[in-house]
Each structure stands twice: as C-alpha cells, then as structure tokens.
Amino acid sequence: MLENAYLVPLLPAISFVVILLFGKRVKGGSAVHWVGITAVGVSFVLSLVIAVQWISRTDDAASAADHGTEEVHVEDEGHSEETDTHEEGLGFGSSDLGSGTLLGAAEEDDHGSVVADPVIEQITWLQIGGVEHKAGTYVDGLSAILLVVVSTVALLVHIYSSEYVRGDRRYVHYYAFLSLFTASMLFFVLSSSILQMIVGWELVGVCSFALIGHWWEDGANSNAALKAFLTNRVGDIGLLIGMVTLFFATGTFDIFTINDMIAHGLVRHFLLVVAATCLVAAAMSKSGQFPLHTWLPDAMAGPTPVSALIHAATMVVAGVYMIARLYPVFYEGFAIKTSSINLLALVGGFTALMAAALAFVQWDIKKVLAYSTVSQLGYMVMALGVGAWTAAVFHLFTHALFKAGLFLGAGSVSHSAGHTFDIREMGGLKKHMPTTYRTFVICSLALAGIFPFAGFWSKDEILLGSLEGQQNGYPLMLIFGCAVAAMTAAYMTRVIWYTFHGEFRGELHHHGGGHDPVETHTEEHHAEPHESPKAITIPLIILAAGAVLAGLANLPGPVVEVFGADGFAHRLQTYAEPSNFLGPLGIIHPDPSLVMALVGLALAVGGAVVTYLFFWKNMGPHGLTERNVLARKGRTLLENKYYLDHLYENVIVAFVKWPLAKAAYWFNQNVLDKIVDTAGESARDGGQWVYTHIDQAVVDGAVNGAGTAAGASGEGLRVIQSGKVQGYGALLFGATAVLAIIFMIVI
Amino acid sequence: MLVNQFLLLGAFLFCTGVYGVLARRNAVMVLMSIELMLNAVNINLLTFGYLHNAVSGQVFAxxxxxxxxxxxxxxxxxxxxxxxxxxxxxxxxxxxxxx
Amino acid sequence: MIAQNIAFGIIATVTAVSAVLMVTTRNVVHAALYLVAVLASLGALYVLLTAEFVATTQFLVYIGAVMVLFLFGVMLTRAPGGETQSLTATSWPVAFGVAAILAGALTWALLDQFGSDELSENPVVFRTADVGDEIFSTYLIAFEAASVLLLAALIGAIVLARKD
Known part of the structure; x- marks a missing residue:
C-alpha cells in the first residue's frame, strides 16, 4: 500500500465527480451521502493500512540496523542499492547528489532510534527546459499521521453531515465539495514535490471558500467566504515566492532532495532565510497566525461540520504541516538550534496568547472554538519554532481529534437547541443532552490539557521543548505557553458553564436568525432541547474516545516505565520523525521532566478552578468591567479583536488607496491626457474633483477615507478606460518597450 | 551578409506596423498593419533558421x-x-x- | 556575395519605403497596393534567405488570397461620404513616439547582441522535402491544430459575415 498511496486521495476525488455528475439523479440527491461516506471510508481504511505498513517498515529498518550496525556504516554506499530494490520508482537516479546518505536505508539519530526512508513514487509530470518536474506520492511517518487524521475526521464529518445538513437545498453540492476537500487535503499531504503542494494548497483553499459560503444567500456568509479567500491570497504570494526561492536555491522542486540538501548544508543560508520568511507568511494565512488570523473566526459562517473538518482539524493545519514537511528550511533558515527567539516561535507564541485572550469575550460558541483553534495552531507553530518537531506533530494529531469533537459538539447543541450559537441563549443543556455534554467535557479537558487526556501529553511536550529545547531554550516562549495553558482551561470552563449549566435561557425557534439557517429542515418542533440522533452522537463518542486515548501515541519514557512497557515510549517520535533530515541538523530531544508536567497541569487546573469558582460559586470580582476603567477598556479592546479588522479595512486599505488614487490622478493629468486626447473636459472636471474630493476628504480625515478613496481610484483610473482599442494598444506597446529597455539596462 | 541587416529590417517593419496599428483610424488599415508585423516576425524566423541551419524556422514561418x-x-x-x-x-x- | 548585398539593398529599400507609404497614405486602396509591394519584396527576401518554399507560399497565400480579401474588405466598407475623412487619428504623435521607443529598444538590443556577426556563405540549404518532413513528423500536432484553426476561421468568418 505504501507504493500505491495515490489511491487514498483518488477515491474521494472519484466520489466528487460521481456526486457532481449523478448526485441529483439518485432520489433527488437525498442518498448522495452514501457515495461520499463509502469513498472516504475506504480511504480511511487504506490510510490505516498505510500507517500500519509504515510502522512495520520502520521496525524492519530498525532490526536490520540492529543486526548489522557495523556493516551499515561500512558499506553505506553499496548497501543502498541492495536493500532498496523495492523502490525502483524512486526517481532519484538522475539526482546529482547521488551520495550514499541520500538513499541510505536507515540512519540513526541522536536517540539511536531508526527511521526508514520515505517511500516515494513519482512519475514525470512535465519536462521544461531540461528540468523534469515530477509528481507523485511521498509516504513517511508524517504523511501517514496526517492521512489517518484527515481521513478519520473526514469520515466522521461525512457521517455527521448526513444528519446535520439533511434536507438542505444544496445537499448534493455540499457533499461534492466535502469530497473534493477531502481529496485535495489528502493530495496535499501526499505531495512529493513543492509544486504539487502549491496545487493542493490552493485546492483546499477553493473548497474552503465554497463551503464557508455554502449558505451564500445570507450576505454575511458570502462576505466571510470572500474574506477567507482574499486573506489567504495574501499568504499565497508568500507561498509562491518562498517555493520559487527554494527552487532557485536547490534547483529542484523535489521535497526529499530539498530537505536532504539543506540537511547536509549544501544551500546558501541567505536564500533559506528568504524562503523561510516567505513560507511563514503563507503559514500565517492558512493556519490563521497573527496578524492574518482574522478570516478564521469569520469562516465559522459555514456549516458546523465544515468548521470541524476544515477550520479546525485539517485545512488550517496545512500551514503547520508545510512547515513540518520542509522543516530543514526553517530550522536552518531561522537558526533554531542556536537562537533563543525567532520569527516562527514569536509568531506562534504571540498568536497563541492573543487568540486565547480573544476567546474570553466571545458569545458565539463557534467563535470561542475558532479563537481556541487559532490559539492552538499558534501553539503548534511555536513548537516548530522552538525546534520541538515531534511535539508539534503530536499536538496537531491530538488537537485534530478533540477540536473536531468540540465543533461537532457545538453543532449538536445548536442542532437541538433552536439553531443558535449564542451561549447566552443556551444553558442547562446538561440534563437534556447527556451524550453531547459528556463528549464536550471530555474534549474540553483534552484541550485544556488536564491529565490524562490527550492534550496534556502534547502540550507538555511543547512546554518542555521551549524550556530546554535546543541549545539555549526559549524562555519567552515558555512564558507564553504557560499563560496560554492557564487561559485555555479558563475559557473552556466558561463555555461549558454557559452552555450546559444553569437554566435554559433560549427559546426554541427553528428559523430565528441562527447562524445555520437550515431552511428546508422539516423536523417537527420540540417542546424542549433534546439529544441529537445517532448520526451525530456516534462521531462525537468516537472523537471523545480519541481525545482520551490519543495521548498514548507518544508517552514519555518515565511514564511508560511505571507500567513496565518500555517499548511503548515515544512511539510517534520513533515512527514519524524524519531522522534522515533532522539527524544531520542536530535536533535535540529534551528529556521528560516531571516538574514541567506538574507545572503545566497546575496551570491548567488553576485556570479551570478560578473560572469554576467565578461562575459556579459566584466568587471573585463580578462586575469588574463595570467598575474599573482599565478592565472595561481591556474588554473593549478584546471585543473589537484588537481593532485588527478596523486596521485592515479602514486604515490599510484607505492608505493603499489614497496614494494609488493620487498616482493614478497624476498619471491622468500628466501622461494620459496627451495619449488619449481627453484633456479639455477631464482637466476641468478633475480640478473640481481635486477640490471637492481630495481637499474635503483630507480635511475630513480617515472617517470617510475608505469609501472616498475607492471612488477616487476608480475615477482616476477611469480615464485610462477610454474604450478605444488604440489607446490600450499604445499603453501595451509603450509599457512593453519601456520594460524591455529597463530589462536590457539591468541585465 | 550581416545577421543584423535582416534583423534590423525586421525591426523596422515591426515598428512601422506598430505605428500603423496605433495611428490608423480605418479598421482595415489596422489589419493590414498587423500583417506587416507578422511578416517582420517571419523575417526573423527565417534569418535565425539560416543562422542556425535549422529547418524549424521555415516551418514556423x-x-x-x-x-x-x-x-x-x-x-x-x-x-x-x-x-x-x-x-x-x-x-x-x-x-x-x-x- | 556582393550580388547578394546589392539585392538585399534593393529589396530592403523597396520594403521600407512601401511600408512607410502604406501607413501614411491617405487612400485605402493605395495602402493595399503598397502592402502588396511590401509582401512581394519580402518574398524576394525569403529567396535570399534560401527559403524558396516559404517565398512561394508568401506569394500564393498573401498576395493571391489575403490581398484579395483585403480589397474586398476595403470595398465593402467604403464610407458613404467617400475619402473625406482623414485616415490617421489625431493622436498619431503618441503612436509615433511609442513606435520610436520600440524601434530604439530593438535596434539597441540587436546591435548589442549581434554586432557585426556574419551569416555563413554556404548555409545548409533545406529543400521543400525537408520542410515537409519536419512538418509531418516533429510538428504534426501543430499542423493538425493549424488545420482545425483554419476550419474554425472559415466557419467563423461565414457565420460573422452572413446576413440574416
């Protein structure tokens, strides 16, 4: 299966085509979910098979290394050809780097664990200018984990949606895009070249756009979709520049070769810094890092299962995955080993802290979860920034499970409690929805990092990584991480209080302006909130089980020794970590620390207890925001999301538009008039226009800035749009000639 | 014969064509000027085919x-x-x- | 060699002068005739470049077919008021400027790149058979695409120009 991994994304892709072409013909589309569930179900099984085969492959490599450690090292050159006969399709024969290390079957890292080489299957996709561009699948521990995560969550969301969006008018469309998304994400995960990564990256973006705007009749939803799409474009520029820089630095698009060259120090450091910085910008937009995170909370306008799948568990970790996949670029580019602060860690840490603060003031349960997602993604990026690769991937794994559980839980609550997401209209749901309540609490405990749930283990590793990660440790990141740990526990306690405890405060109305207007829903009204049907609760139970058990994947050594199962420690690190790159880079794995674990746990419990006392026991400074100016201002700042949206819409956009408008106007006055012979009329109008618009607007200041500027730039640029083809032609040829001259001067 | 005498003639024809496309009011004349530009390109193709002993130049023309x-x-x-x-x-x- | 240079001199002069006249004349039919002159002298130039088949095609297709089309076009669209309107737009200085900049850039680039490189005196002469071989082997797909394009153009022209 490792060689045929392409089947995993292929099945959902086929499902997409089938649903799109034939979906409506089958019972008017009402049975269409079976196509999606079947395809994704098979993909899920195949992903599990891949994971199991990868584990056994690693074990084989390890035992081979145990038996012939000496020979491996002595005969490294010849060894690669003997043992790698099962990798005929590898396609590195033409690589000019044909050193033994490139294809060495197994290498030992500093812990003595052994990781097999990735299984790469490639075909030549394009041949341009003597460079062969290959496309194919790249299976190693990291992609195996992602495959399992993505297909698991996708399968559960497919099942969940069959109840949640039942009867929707665009049911077929919904399932088609859900399948396409699953296919794109799996394709992205399996990419063997960075070109393929870009394709997958954009595909998931398009699916996200389509699904956020699923109910586009509501203007807010389509605006949110647009915002998500446009914000992502900003980062995509970084992605393109970063990938092209990598190509120029290494001469190839191939991920394996790129990583290998960097790990062995064959690439100029300056180019790596440029590439890493640009790629961080890409990760900022896709993975919702400060300051490009603002689209993610708005993306909650989409259907809740979509939020769970795309905007919590899978797509938003694409940025984290990309960093993890191309980790040598960042590790070398930012000198993570020797520095004690760097861009990656700073962005991640700051995002984690800032988003956690925002989660406190949200009244929409999905927005709380969205900011929590931003915060946890920041955690992962921070972990990567401090060199804790395994911890980041581990957290990605656990977070996907419990955050998907939380989102689906929120959907279940809203589905039954009158289609609202406002936690002020909930309350007391504990007794009506016991299953949802239990799973939600379990997932929250996992998120908060309470022992022994999954989040505890992964969060602990991140904190450990920032405590004594690389040579210096990352003290600032440790402070950020600890603060976030406490805050996470606190805001989740708040949500649980508002949602499930106290008295029911909402009214049961089915079309009452909720965020999920399932308009054609034909269920009868219920007298009171009720438990959701099985299609919803079963995925919840499975995810909650994952939230409990996922921590087993990478237990620290001392814990395992207590139970006398030595071989069970650091499984994820053993199987997932690509030691053939990380080994030469000299990544340091800190030893487990009981003190750190206790501190992390104490912080989480402390945060939860304080909030518990505040809400349940009515202790603490209630009404502080009413009495204290400073607290009130802080709250206003948070409620306005640090005025970031304000900054983007009113200041930056206006600022960009003003000079643009002026420049266009100057161009009009000095150049275009002569070209298009419209001098007389527009000059007089223009003078008037300068007076009324520019003068007045400057005086008026930024208040009317955005609107006027939009008009101004349009008005200024309008003159170029004379409609005369020869005017356009003159601009075209003139600009080409001028550019050609510049080009000749420069070259 | 110099390479440049052909290429410069081509360049001159091309620019004349550009002038015609941009300055002529009659649409038929614009089309004629485009023919001029296309022929300028043909000169280049044939010259380079001659220079590099390649038959592709003629094929493209x-x-x-x-x-x-x-x-x-x-x-x-x-x-x-x-x-x-x-x-x-x-x-x-x-x-x-x-x- | 000298004979070739003299031939080139004559051809180039005729081409350049006809081209300039074509884009400046005040009469559409004259312009079409100047275009014939340009195309014919270019055909001669192609012979000088040892591309006989291209030259033949130039005569057949351009002067034989395309020019007839142009003349039909000119006659069918003659403005009712006759030749009173100027054929050159008032913004011609801009066009001239753009063309001049372009010419400067091209001349500079060409002189910079090729300087006084000589064309070889004994080039490989490709026969028409060679051209045919190339078209029907290496450029077979391009050839098929071109035939489809011509068909599409034929149909498109009929559909567009048809009176209905």
Whole structure:
C-alpha cells in the first residue's frame, strides 16, 4: 500500500465527480451521502493500512540496523542499492547528489532510534527546459499521521453531515465539495514535490471558500467566504515566492532532495532565510497566525461540520504541516538550534496568547472554538519554532481529534437547541443532552490539557521543548505557553458553564436568525432541547474516545516505565520523525521532566478552578468591567479583536488607496491626457474633483477615507478606460518597450 | 551578409506596423498593419533558421502565414459586421467599453 | 556575395519605403497596393534567405488570397461620404513616439547582441522535402491544430459575415 498511496486521495476525488455528475439523479440527491461516506471510508481504511505498513517498515529498518550496525556504516554506499530494490520508482537516479546518505536505508539519530526512508513514487509530470518536474506520492511517518487524521475526521464529518445538513437545498453540492476537500487535503499531504503542494494548497483553499459560503444567500456568509479567500491570497504570494526561492536555491522542486540538501548544508543560508520568511507568511494565512488570523473566526459562517473538518482539524493545519514537511528550511533558515527567539516561535507564541485572550469575550460558541483553534495552531507553530518537531506533530494529531469533537459538539447543541450559537441563549443543556455534554467535557479537558487526556501529553511536550529545547531554550516562549495553558482551561470552563449549566435561557425557534439557517429542515418542533440522533452522537463518542486515548501515541519514557512497557515510549517520535533530515541538523530531544508536567497541569487546573469558582460559586470580582476603567477598556479592546479588522479595512486599505488614487490622478493629468486626447473636459472636471474630493476628504480625515478613496481610484483610473482599442494598444506597446529597455539596462 | 541587416529590417517593419496599428483610424488599415508585423516576425524566423541551419524556422514561418490567413478572414468578417451595425469602421469611434 | 548585398539593398529599400507609404497614405486602396509591394519584396527576401518554399507560399497565400480579401474588405466598407475623412487619428504623435521607443529598444538590443556577426556563405540549404518532413513528423500536432484553426476561421468568418 505504501507504493500505491495515490489511491487514498483518488477515491474521494472519484466520489466528487460521481456526486457532481449523478448526485441529483439518485432520489433527488437525498442518498448522495452514501457515495461520499463509502469513498472516504475506504480511504480511511487504506490510510490505516498505510500507517500500519509504515510502522512495520520502520521496525524492519530498525532490526536490520540492529543486526548489522557495523556493516551499515561500512558499506553505506553499496548497501543502498541492495536493500532498496523495492523502490525502483524512486526517481532519484538522475539526482546529482547521488551520495550514499541520500538513499541510505536507515540512519540513526541522536536517540539511536531508526527511521526508514520515505517511500516515494513519482512519475514525470512535465519536462521544461531540461528540468523534469515530477509528481507523485511521498509516504513517511508524517504523511501517514496526517492521512489517518484527515481521513478519520473526514469520515466522521461525512457521517455527521448526513444528519446535520439533511434536507438542505444544496445537499448534493455540499457533499461534492466535502469530497473534493477531502481529496485535495489528502493530495496535499501526499505531495512529493513543492509544486504539487502549491496545487493542493490552493485546492483546499477553493473548497474552503465554497463551503464557508455554502449558505451564500445570507450576505454575511458570502462576505466571510470572500474574506477567507482574499486573506489567504495574501499568504499565497508568500507561498509562491518562498517555493520559487527554494527552487532557485536547490534547483529542484523535489521535497526529499530539498530537505536532504539543506540537511547536509549544501544551500546558501541567505536564500533559506528568504524562503523561510516567505513560507511563514503563507503559514500565517492558512493556519490563521497573527496578524492574518482574522478570516478564521469569520469562516465559522459555514456549516458546523465544515468548521470541524476544515477550520479546525485539517485545512488550517496545512500551514503547520508545510512547515513540518520542509522543516530543514526553517530550522536552518531561522537558526533554531542556536537562537533563543525567532520569527516562527514569536509568531506562534504571540498568536497563541492573543487568540486565547480573544476567546474570553466571545458569545458565539463557534467563535470561542475558532479563537481556541487559532490559539492552538499558534501553539503548534511555536513548537516548530522552538525546534520541538515531534511535539508539534503530536499536538496537531491530538488537537485534530478533540477540536473536531468540540465543533461537532457545538453543532449538536445548536442542532437541538433552536439553531443558535449564542451561549447566552443556551444553558442547562446538561440534563437534556447527556451524550453531547459528556463528549464536550471530555474534549474540553483534552484541550485544556488536564491529565490524562490527550492534550496534556502534547502540550507538555511543547512546554518542555521551549524550556530546554535546543541549545539555549526559549524562555519567552515558555512564558507564553504557560499563560496560554492557564487561559485555555479558563475559557473552556466558561463555555461549558454557559452552555450546559444553569437554566435554559433560549427559546426554541427553528428559523430565528441562527447562524445555520437550515431552511428546508422539516423536523417537527420540540417542546424542549433534546439529544441529537445517532448520526451525530456516534462521531462525537468516537472523537471523545480519541481525545482520551490519543495521548498514548507518544508517552514519555518515565511514564511508560511505571507500567513496565518500555517499548511503548515515544512511539510517534520513533515512527514519524524524519531522522534522515533532522539527524544531520542536530535536533535535540529534551528529556521528560516531571516538574514541567506538574507545572503545566497546575496551570491548567488553576485556570479551570478560578473560572469554576467565578461562575459556579459566584466568587471573585463580578462586575469588574463595570467598575474599573482599565478592565472595561481591556474588554473593549478584546471585543473589537484588537481593532485588527478596523486596521485592515479602514486604515490599510484607505492608505493603499489614497496614494494609488493620487498616482493614478497624476498619471491622468500628466501622461494620459496627451495619449488619449481627453484633456479639455477631464482637466476641468478633475480640478473640481481635486477640490471637492481630495481637499474635503483630507480635511475630513480617515472617517470617510475608505469609501472616498475607492471612488477616487476608480475615477482616476477611469480615464485610462477610454474604450478605444488604440489607446490600450499604445499603453501595451509603450509599457512593453519601456520594460524591455529597463530589462536590457539591468541585465 | 550581416545577421543584423535582416534583423534590423525586421525591426523596422515591426515598428512601422506598430505605428500603423496605433495611428490608423480605418479598421482595415489596422489589419493590414498587423500583417506587416507578422511578416517582420517571419523575417526573423527565417534569418535565425539560416543562422542556425535549422529547418524549424521555415516551418514556423509557414505556420505564421497560415494563422495570418485565418486571422485576416475572421478580422475582416468582424469589421464587416461592425460596418453593417454602425455604418463606420473608424476604430476611434468604437468606444462602447468606455469606463 | 556582393550580388547578394546589392539585392538585399534593393529589396530592403523597396520594403521600407512601401511600408512607410502604406501607413501614411491617405487612400485605402493605395495602402493595399503598397502592402502588396511590401509582401512581394519580402518574398524576394525569403529567396535570399534560401527559403524558396516559404517565398512561394508568401506569394500564393498573401498576395493571391489575403490581398484579395483585403480589397474586398476595403470595398465593402467604403464610407458613404467617400475619402473625406482623414485616415490617421489625431493622436498619431503618441503612436509615433511609442513606435520610436520600440524601434530604439530593438535596434539597441540587436546591435548589442549581434554586432557585426556574419551569416555563413554556404548555409545548409533545406529543400521543400525537408520542410515537409519536419512538418509531418516533429510538428504534426501543430499542423493538425493549424488545420482545425483554419476550419474554425472559415466557419467563423461565414457565420460573422452572413446576413440574416
């Protein structure tokens, strides 16, 4: 299966085509979910098979290394050809780097664990200018984990949606895009070249756009979709520049070769810094890092299962995955080993802290979860920034499970409690929805990092990584991480209080302006909130089980020794970590620390207890925001999301538009008039226009800035749009000639 | 013979064509000027084919002639249609796309 | 060699002068005739470049077919008021400027790149058979595409120009 991994994304892709072409013909589309569930179900099984085969492959490599450690090292050159006969399709024969290390079957890292080489299957996709561009699948521990995560969550969301969006008018469309998304994400995960990564990256973006705007009749939803799409474009520029820089630095698009060259120090450091910085910008937009995170909370306008799948568990970790996949670029580019602060860690840490603060003031349960997602993604990026690769991937794994559980839980609550997401209209749901309540609490405990749930283990590793990660440790990141740990526990306690405890405060109305207007829903009204049907609760139970058990994947050594199962420690690190790159880079794995674990746990419990006392026991400074100016201002700042949206819409956009408008106007006055012979009329109008618009607007200041500027730039640029083809032609040829001259001067 | 004497003649023809496309009001004349530009390209192709002993230059020139014929046929049909609708083929009067 | 240079001199002069006249004349039919002159002298130039088949095609297709099309076009679209309107737009200085900049850039680039490189006196002469071989082997797909394009152009022209 490792060689045929392409089947995993292929099945959902086929499902997409089938649903799109034939979906409506089958019972008017009402049975269409079976196509999606079947395809994704098979993909899920195949992903599990891949994971199991990868584990056994690693074990084989390890035992081979145990038996012939000496020979491996002595005969490294010849060894690669003997043992790698099962990798005929590898396609590195033409690589000019044909050193033994490139294809060495197994290498030992500093812990003595052994990781097999990735299984790469490639075909030549394009041949341009003597460079062969290959496309194919790249299976190693990291992609195996992602495959399992993505297909698991996708399968559960497919099942969940069959109840949640039942009867929707665009049911077929919904399932088609859900399948396409699953296919794109799996394709992205399996990419063997960075070109393929870009394709997958954009595909998931398009699916996200389509699904956020699923109910586009509501203007807010389509605006949110647009915002998500446009914000992502900003980062995509970084992605393109970063990938092209990598190509120029290494001469190839191939991920394996790129990583290998960097790990062995064959690439100029300056180019790596440029590439890493640009790629961080890409990760900022896709993975919702400060300051490009603002689209993610708005993306909650989409259907809740979509939020769970795309905007919590899978797509938003694409940025984290990309960093993890191309980790040598960042590790070398930012000198993570020797520095004690760097861009990656700073962005991640700051995002984690800032988003956690925002989660406190949200009244929409999905927005709380969205900011929590931003915060946890920041955690992962921070972990990567401090060199804790395994911890980041581990957290990605656990977070996907419990955050998907939380989102689906929120959907279940809203589905039954009158289609609202406002936690002020909930309350007391504990007794009506016991299953949802239990799973939600379990997932929250996992998120908060309470022992022994999954989040505890992964969060602990991140904190450990920032405590004594690389040579210096990352003290600032440790402070950020600890603060976030406490805050996470606190805001989740708040949500649980508002949602499930106290008295029911909402009214049961089915079309009452909720965020999920399932308009054609034909269920009868219920007298009171009720438990959701099985299609919803079963995925919840499975995810909650994952939230409990996922921590087993990478237990620290001392814990395992207590139970006398030595071989069970650091499984994820053993199987997932690509030691053939990380080994030469000299990544340091800190030893487990009981003190750190206790501190992390104490912080989480402390945060939860304080909030518990505040809400349940009515202790603490209630009404502080009413009495204290400073607290009130802080709250206003948070409620306005640090005025970031304000900054983007009113200041930056206006600022960009003003000079643009002026420049266009100057161009009009000095150049275009002569070209298009419209001098007389527009000059007089223009003078008037300068007076009324520019003068007045400057005086008026930024208040009317955005609107006027939009008009101004349009008005200024309008003159170029004379409609005369020869005017356009003159601009075209003139600009080409001028550019050609510049080009000749420069070259 | 110099390489440049052919290439410069091509460049001159091309620029004359550009001038014609940009300055002529009559749409048929614009099309004719485009033919001038296409032929300038043909000179270059044949010169480089001669220079590098490659037959591809001639092949491409033939393709350009074929494409130019198609272009003229469709272009003139469009011009004819414009003339029927507006009783004029002056390009500077066609500004329906004015912003 | 000298004979070739003299031939080139004559051809180039005729081409350049006809081209300039073509884009400046005040009469559409004259312009079409100048275009014939340009195309014919270019055909001669192609012979000088040992591309006989291209030259033949130039005569057949351009002067034989395309020019007839142009003349039909000119006649079918003659403005009712006759030749009173100027054929050159008032913004011609801009066009001239753009063309001049372009010419400057091209001349500079060419002189910079090729300087006084000589064309070889004994080039490999490709026969028409060679051209045919190339078209029907290496460029077979391009050839098929071109034939489809011509068909599409034929149909398109009929559809557009048809009175209905």
């Amino acid at each position: 033939l393709f350009i002639i074929a494409v130019a014929a198609a272009e003229v046929a469709v272009g003139l049909a469009i011009i004819l249609l414009i003339y029927r609708n507006r009783a004029s083929i002056n390009v500077d009067e066609l500004d329906l796309m004015r912003g």
